[in-house]
Amino acid sequence: MGFASAQDAALGEAVFAKCKACHAVGPDATNKVGPHLNGVVGRPAGSAEGYKYSTAMATKGAEGLVWDEATLAPYLANPKGIVKGTKMAFAGLKKPDEVSNLIAYLATFAQDGGKTSADAGAAAPAEQKAEAPPQAPADGQTPIQPAPAAARGDGLKLGLGRLATEDEISAWDIDVRPDGKGLPVGRGTVATGMGIYDENCASCHGDFGEAVDRWPVLAGGQGTLQADRPQKTIGSFWPYLSTVYDYVRRAMPFGNARSLSNDDIYALTAYILYLNDVVDDEEFELSNENLATIRLPNEANFIEDDRASEPHNKPGVEPCMKDCRPGKAEITMHAAVLDVTPENSENDDAPAAGIE
């Protein structure tokens, strides 16, 4: 297997002189500026006890990186390229022979600082390797033997692409956050917004935001979220006003996106607030200065994902296999009753759960 002859190890000891200022090996080795290197060949990255690793190195270890000849070689040649964010300031060993000899030398030290069988020029320290976590990647779809290319992409900048210009970024980056970040300078009143709405929006969303056909309803619905048929509108459901501005600006009017001015969108957003009774003055003016201060009524009713706490999502419960429910199964509902399946439908009564 071409690994670790005693001669290589002896040459590696000379190379190790470059490392000694920060790293120690042998029975008395402790962590210095860098971690001790006893048993480093075969141990997971970032695992020397008591040493405070960089986040980058700790992450590598958590991801399953184990130091061996294949993984140490590129790292020793280019530490910051392979583990971006490593604390090791060393620029790297430029000669491949130095790298392989150094690894051969390091492989002679067991975890306790004693000598391994590798020292005798025998096989690689298989026992040590067996103790290390398996190298199988977490996602299970990566080959067990990582191709060199896979390592290349990992933190090594290739210098591809070019710098984006300010004008390019401002042309595309139009997103707006609830805190107002991203809002363009501008203003518009409810009264102005009404005219823009009638011309651009009412044909789908209805004169008062009540919607035509199955287009989205924009207004009304307050107090219906616990009802059998909730009506989720901007006023009854949406948590943030910034979302209205952002969405109209990027995607509306449907089929003619990006055609309204920033002032038009402030006016439209103001008018939608008016339709939802959040403001009641037709002279109300919305602008980049006050948009983030306006709260929508339903903001507090959004919660984070807690599906894991549901009883049926408890892991490790062995499901029933025999006589799991009493009696014979009886049909309680047929899809055919609604008969809304496309191929045989003559009934156009649409159920509530539409998709926009």
Place this chain on the structure above:
Amino acid sequence: MTNSARPGAASRRAFLKGGLAAGAALAAGSAAAGEQVITEVQDWNRYSGEGVDARPYGTPSQFEAHVMRKNVPWLTSDVVSSINFTPLHELDGIITPSGLCFERHHAGIAEIDSKDHRLMINGMVEKPLVFTMADLKRFPRENKVYFLECAANSGMEWRGAQLNGCQFTHGMLHCVMYTGVRLKTLLDEAGVKPEGKWLLAEGADASSMTRSIPLDKALDDCMVAFGMNGEALRPEQGYPLRLVVPGFEGNMWIKWLRRLEIGDQPWQQREETSKYTDLLPSGKARRFTFAMDVKSVITNPSPQAPITHGRGPLVVTGLAWSGNGTISRVDVSIDGGRNWNTARIDGPSLPKALHRFYYEFDWDGSELFLQSRAIDSDGIVQPTKDDLRAARGSNSIYHNNGIQTWHVNKHGVIENVEIS
């Protein structure tokens, strides 16, 4: 060169004609015992077919023309912002043919020449960058098989059985092999600043589709893909570039991907506030419910694929998947969940990919209530629809991973039902 100009062509035609007459006489005189497709020479066995260049990009057999994506017109106002469904009942294995992967567009299909496409990375990065498609193809690539499921898959079934066919109840689902660049590779190239916690992905279509994605996920297994099933992405799947967010809801897999922005908080976009939030009976709504739960469905037999062969050996097959990882087991019930038998998983078992299962038995011709139940590598068991409704009510729209029941009557006709 025409046939008539070729030496010997005339005599060959005379021979053919004689042969045809002889064949006709045989059929009229003493009919051979057996099926005519065997006892009589068929056209395809006699006449040459189309040459090699007749179909330079191959298409399925004309006899499979019924296998196609279909939409449900009443679901949406306009096909430009709509969805259609993968014909799961006609498919096998775990890979969905590219042309049958369901479509979901918010402003139609963007038709973009790859020469005109750019990917920008901006926000909290050391260097805001712009890549051409040619640039992207110079990074190290990887190939991964992942399922994509719309969070609204089975969403029309929350209130009970509605759509009669697994294409419509479960067909917002596909699974292909993606080729592309690990997203982390590109983000490393730009250099994410330490305060970066979220990523905004944006499409180039007329909806400028956007979603906020936690940076941890972006740096884990996300990909920027330009290939599917060995060729370029199809236009309706985001050609020339889409985001792959393994195990997470399909809406996040931004198509026609043109921009990635790093920020320190989510952007609260329309598709993560007013949509893709799950309303509960309390009036509260869950948001950022990204992962797709463990789920399975019997794809055949099913309402669009009834049993036509009568009693005797029957193959029941279906799909199972989980956003958590692999599927460790699938059970099948033929009596509506009273008793369960462990099915056979065949083919590759890849994390966050579809799994194919089979359960074979001798059908005695009696009524069946077919169900499947998947268990994933996290040990989570697919719940019943009653379990889900008990926890969430019926207004969640999204994330319905409940056990599906198909009723099979004595004639093999199958219906989507809910049972006691």
